[in-house]
Amino acid sequence: MARVDLDGRAIAPMTICMIGAGGFIGSHLCEKLMAETPHKVLALDVYNDKIRHLLEPESLPWAGRIQFHRINIKHDSRLEGLIKMADLTINLAAICTPADYNTRPLDTIYSNFIDALPVVKYCSENNKRLIHFSTCEVYGKTIGSFLPKDSPLRQDPAYFVLKEDASPCIFGPIEKQRWSYACAKQLIERLIYAEGAENALEFTIVRPFNWIGPRMDFIPGIDGPSEGVPRVLACFSNALLRREQLKLVDGGQSQRTFIYIKDAIEAVLLMIENPERANGHIFNVGNPNNEVTVRQLAEMMTQIYSKVSGEAALDVPTVDVSSKEFYGEGYDDSDKRIPDMTIINRQLGWDPKTSLWDLLEATLTYQHKTYAEAIKKAMSRPVASS
Numbered sequence: 048m049a050r051v052d053l054d055g056r057a058i059a060p061m062t063i064c065m066i067g068a069g070g071f072i073g074s075h076l077c078e079k080l081m082a083e084t085p086h087k088v089l090a091l092d093v094y095n096d097k098i099r100h101l102l103e104p105e106s107l108p109w110a111g112r113i114q115f116h117r118i119n120i121k122h123d124s125r126l127e128g129l130i131k132m133a134d135l136t137i138n139l140a141a142i143c144t145p146a147d148y149n150t151r152p153l154d155t156i157y158s159n160f161i162d163a164l165p166v167v168k169y170c171s172e173n174n175k176r177l178i179h180f181s182t183c184e185v186y187g188k189t190i191g192s193f194l195p196k197d198s199p200l201r202q203d204p205a206y207f208v209l210k211e212d213a214s215p216c217i218f219g220p221i222e223k224q225r226w227s228y229a230c231a232k233q234l235i236e237r238l239i240y241a242e243g244a245e246n247a248l249e250f251t252i253v254r255p256f257n258w259i260g261p262r263m264d265f266i267p268g269i270d271g272p273s274e275g276v277p278r279v280l281a282c283f284s285n286a287l288l289r290r291e292q293l294k295l296v297d298g299g300q301s302q303r304t305f306i307y308i309k310d311a312i313e314a315v316l317l318m319i320e321n322p323e324r325a326n327g328h329i330f331n332v333g334n335p336n337n338e339v340t341v342r343q344l345a346e347m348m349t350q351i352y353s354k355v356s357g358e359a360a361l362d363v364p365t366v367d368v369s370s371k372e373f374y375g376e377g378y379d380d381s382d383k384r385i386p387d388m389t390i391i392n393r394q395l396g397w398d399p400k401t402s403l404w405d406l407l408e409a410t411l412t413y414q415h416k417t418y419a420e421a422i423k424k425a426m427s428r429p430v431a432s433s
């Protein structure tokens with residue numbers, strides 16, 4: 048049966064130029080596009096480890112529909128040609144791990160703003176549609192976080208639910224370099240919006256709210272640098288795999304809503320295949336029902352990991368660390384992130400499905416299967432003497 052869009056029209060096969068296709072989100076999006084659609088993907092990235100299973104062997108059912116181009120978009124003249132060959136460009140490329148925002152602010156700003164500029168320009172000049180990945184961090188802190196601790200208004204959603212077309216973007220002072228990322232993302236959003244307003248660029252901006260699942264980031268010392276600090280899912284997975292305590296930054300009081308990557312990818316596919324409903328919009332993509340504090344996340348992951356691995360949890364599974372000790376000078380945090388879902392629901396009829404418990408169980412089962420043996424081997428190796 049022909050695939051149809053939300054308005055019942057047949058969907059024509061398209062070519063998608065996906066920049067950052069080798070990352071966490073890109074790998075899941077490529078998988079979905081190959082398994083469930085007839086679309087072609089020009090996959091651009093500096094790495095391809097996370098999509099190698101889609102590229103080899105040649106006998107895969109989608110062979111010929113996905114093509115990898117090893118390209119650093121900072122300096123590669125092939126970029127414009129690839130954008131021209133495609134009907135749609137999706138830009139996922141970015142430095143997006145908080146440990147980098149305050150320690151490598153220049154790289155962060157260049158990656159999230161300067162390096163994205165040519166992508167926007169080539170799309171605009173060649174009349175190509177663009178789906179750009181921004182972040183929920185553009186909201187920064189909630190208005191409620193500035194109210195007195197005991198103010199009853201803190202319980203009022205008007206002071207914390209984040210709305211694409213109404214909430215302000217509230218960042219800390221410049222010396223809190225954490226906000227270098229959010230600020231760069233905000234400026235590229237404004238530029239894309241302006242290209243839409245002045246030059247009729249067809250765009251969609253996605254603001255992901257903590258998408259998590261298999262293949263997110265890396266496990267330090269196994270498939271990433273030993274001293275590297277990935278996002279919280281991989282930090283906590285690493286500690287559980289090594290039977291170490293999970294570190295709670297500044298007491299783990301910050302709140303997040305986590306969404307399963309597979310639910311979020313459904314939303315992106317709807318945007319890809321329903322341009323008339325998605326163009327000109329900024330979409331929150333998250334799961335407002337999955338809110339926890341970071342401390343609660345640690346407790347839940349400890350319990351679930353014990354279930355999937357069959358190993359008893361540590362007697363004291365967490366330890367508090369200061370943000371200065373963990374991330375260094377210039378760190379700051381978003382206090383709470385609840386996405387308003389009105390716009391995506393109205394335009395695309397999309398809602399997330401998976402509970403936090405279920406998505407953590409699926410993800411930790413994957414982490415255990417993928418890494419437990421490698422960690423055991425690495426930990427039993429004698430430490431090299433200096």
Ligand SMILES: NC(=O)c1ccc[n+]([C@@H]2O[C@H](COP(=O)([O-])OP(=O)(O)OC[C@H]3O[C@@H](n4cnc5c(N)ncnc54)[C@H](O)[C@@H]3O)[C@@H](O)[C@H]2O)c1
Pocket residue numbers: 066067068069070071072073091092093094118119120121138139140141142143158162180181182183184254255256257258259264
């Ligand atoms: N995962 C989330 O919850 C989340 C939340 C908010 C925003 N985002 C945004 O979504 C996008 C994708 O995030 P992700 O979680 O998949 O991150 P990721 O780090 O796994 O993926 C980014 C990919 O971009 C590639 N890349 C970076 N710079 C490049 C360059 N100069 N040239 C070519 N490739 C380059 C990287 O190699 C990487 O494979 C990012 O823009 C990020 O800011 C993600």
Ligand SMILES: O=c1ccn([C@@H]2O[C@H](COP(=O)(O)OP(=O)(O)O[C@H]3OC[C@@H](O)[C@H](O)[C@H]3O)[C@@H](O)[C@H]2O)c(=O)[nH]1
Pocket residue numbers: 143144145181182183184255257277278279280282283294295296297299301303341380381
């Ligand atoms: O080991 C850890 C790691 C992290 N944390 C805390 O856990 C929370 C979540 O941290 P993450 O590393 O997942 O990143 P954040 O949610 O702060 O930001 C992310 O959100 C949106 C995206 O744009 C980016 O992927 C990233 O900036 C923070 O409060 C952090 O301080 C710990 O308590 N312990």
